[in-house]
Amino acid sequence: MKKINYLDFPKEYKERKGIYLNAFDRVMKKGVYVLGDEVHNFEGEFSKYLGSKYCIGVANGLEALQISLMAIGIGNGDEVITTPLSAVATTLAIMAVDATPIFVDIKENGQLDENLIEKAITKKTKAVMPVHLYGQPLEIEKINDICKKHKLFLIEDACQAHGTKFKGKIAGTFGDISCFSFYPTKNLGAIGDGGAISTNDEKMAKIMYQLRDYGQETKYMHTRYGLNSRLDELQASVLREKLRFLDKDNNKRSLIAKRYVDRLLKNENIKMILPSNFDDSNFHLFVIKTSKRDLLKEYLLKNGIPSLIHYPISIPDQPMFKGRYNNLEIPVTRKLISEILSIPCHPFMQIQEVDYVCKAINEFFNK
Ligand SMILES: Cc1ncc(COP(=O)(O)O)c(C=O)c1O
Helix, strand or coil, rough: CCCCCCCCHHHHHHHHHHHHHHHHHHHHHHHHCCCHHHHHHHHHHHHHHHCCEEEEEEHHHHHHHHHHHHCCCCCCCEEECCCCCCCHHHHHHHCCCCCCECCEEEEECCEEEEEHHHHHHCCEEEEECCCCCHCCCCCCHHHHHHHHCCEEEEEEECCCCCCEEEEEEECCCCCCCEEECCEEEECCCCCCCCCEEEECCCCHHHHHHHHHHHCCCEEEEECCCCCEEEEEEHHHHHHHHCCCHHHHHHHHHHHHHHHHHHCCCCCCEEEEECCHHHCCCCCCCEEEECCCHHHHHHHHHHHHCCCEECCCCCHHHHHHHCCCCCCCCCCHHHHHHCCCEEEECCCCCCCCHHHHHHHHHHHHHHC
16 A cells, blocks of 8 residues: 655655755854844745735744734724634634634635625724635635725735735735745745735835834834744745745646546546636645545545545634634535545655545545
């Protein structure tokens, strides 16, 4: 039996060891570990990659979202429209500023349903915070139009969407503010935690540079309340190197995704969650749907193939809310959650491994 890795960091390190160690060496030789040249250069390089004016390196994706909300001035009594299907961090950021998350149901492809947003807008609504889930693009233009019409801020949660595009334009450049996570499993992943915020708004950027660093404008001059949410030099140095591989790695993911589509298309028992324009996705995750999800997951594992569920519990159904949202109408979310399965898809995967996964999936349904 083959053993497939869901992700393969040791293989990546083996291939790129010299490059990553060189980055580490640069930082150690210089002896500056926090907010030095590496962070500054990474911010410049990442904003250039996105085509945005400002990038603020922060400690993680959750705080990127939190700082964005703080910069806008969102707080107690304000409502933020968001999705029930995401990493819990999307909602935690709203809760961290004491605002109220308003959950709007999703579509069959897992993305926030833009057609339901307007119905959820109240006098208290200040912002919409949708997620480019699985690295696939949202209907971000339509959402942007709704935000403009109702004078709401748009914060793009692009934490899974490094290099994702919508009609050829890069995700993370549509909203007033966009947020990224560099958690190791992301397409652009650090060797620990990291995150970034991107914006074209100079005033907002200035506030966010302060918010990530104790609210200080200059050393020991604290203009506002702030966090310690700094991206560190070591992470920034490795991210700079990894950024150079991002498009190439995303292309590799895309080839793997194409192979999955090729080999699984005829299988009537499963559906694949795919973007309307194949080349727009960064294929952060490759997600299939089947009513036999749990049995398939078990079968794959027996055959050496790990898989994950993104996500097994919707955010409003999490125990932390103690049943507060039991009557919330999110039927599509609750159904999808019982069917989705993320199968291995990473740039260091061999095509033979993809074929092995497909064979196992097809065999399961032919048993
Ligand atoms: C969609 C989404 N939002 C926010 C986050 C939070 O990022 P982090 O884990 O870096 O705090 C993540 C990562 O898990 C994510 O996938």
